[in-house]
Amino acid sequence: MASTNGLRDRRRRQTRRDIHAAALWLAREHGFDKITVDMISAEAGVSPRTFFNYFPNKEAAVLPGPTELPEGLAAQFITRGAAHPREVLADLTQLLVRDLADNAPQRQEMHAVFALTRSHPALLAAMLARFDSFQRSIAEAVAQRLEQRPDGEVPTLLAALALTAMRTGLERWACEESQSEADDSPVPYVERSAELLRTLLTP
């Protein structure tokens, strides 16, 4: 049963990746304004109906990555229990970094996405909404761990800090020229932003 679910999950992730890759390729080839859900579906070899099972619109399809913390990682994080906010933030960074390592985006791809968001306000807004939704799922995990309300100040602020580190690191990584294949991971960039955020406010 578990392996059937596992297979289905992998297939779903693959279809999602295929549609995303088709959308991004078409956007770079024809310009984001010119592409349609029908074009993306045809390119990915799925029906428009299937497209809408995965994404609400073309903006969402062009953007990479998930909008929620993976359940397994969130559960591990929550069971660690009460800790100093600095420690909670360090755990959050580790968790985001592990998620990034498991679902490594490609630098070229992220570069293209950030470039598209700069010229298409609707795409920027969709990306910000995705970060916001991701941030909310992190705030919920922090709230559960600290036994506080999810809209409480501490969970909200810690989630915002973690997301800020992730977004800043990802943007720097995506905008820098790739030095070599070997170091082509956003992880050191996100870790560096998180470390800088910690030390910035240390008296």
Place this chain on the structure above:
Amino acid sequence: MASTNGLRDRRRRQTRRDIHAAALWLAREHGFDKITVDMISAEAGVSPRTFFNYFPNKEAAVLPGPTELPEGLAAQFITRGAAHPREVLADLTQLLVRDLADNAPQRQEMHAVFALTRSHPALLAAMLARFDSFQRSIAEAVAQRLEQRPDGEVPTLLAALALTAMRTGLERWACEESQSEADDSPVPYVERSAELLRTLLTP
């Protein structure tokens, strides 16, 4: 000359406020999906052409507040020159608080706006885009003050911290029941979020 410009500026701000008030009132009265630019313009007593001089769409008209740091405040902040990031962040918070005190939003209004963003993804996305644009103008001011690149890590992170404090404080203020007319300002809420952010990261 200066006073003519001052008068024109005041008139522009008043027209902007009138359109915004009309948009928000209509959205609460008829539902955000039902309102149009024509309806908002008629309610505010301006032509649709004038509407588009102030806002690109109805989403933008419903949202309060500016998208840029006022030039005068930014210039004062920049001339203070190099300082420890903690001090720069404290100055930024003071500056945002002064701007909030000068252009005080109404609690009922902010409450309505946040409620609308929760049920209308397009409005949430527009609000996030506005925060992002505001954050970018803050990062630019920090970069000028510290003589760094505006897309550098320190300006980006400090601007994100300041905006996080402002957004968190504003949301808490808007969502809490008003206790009395006298304390009806978001300023203590934003100051508290900024203080909490600082102490959260202090070992």
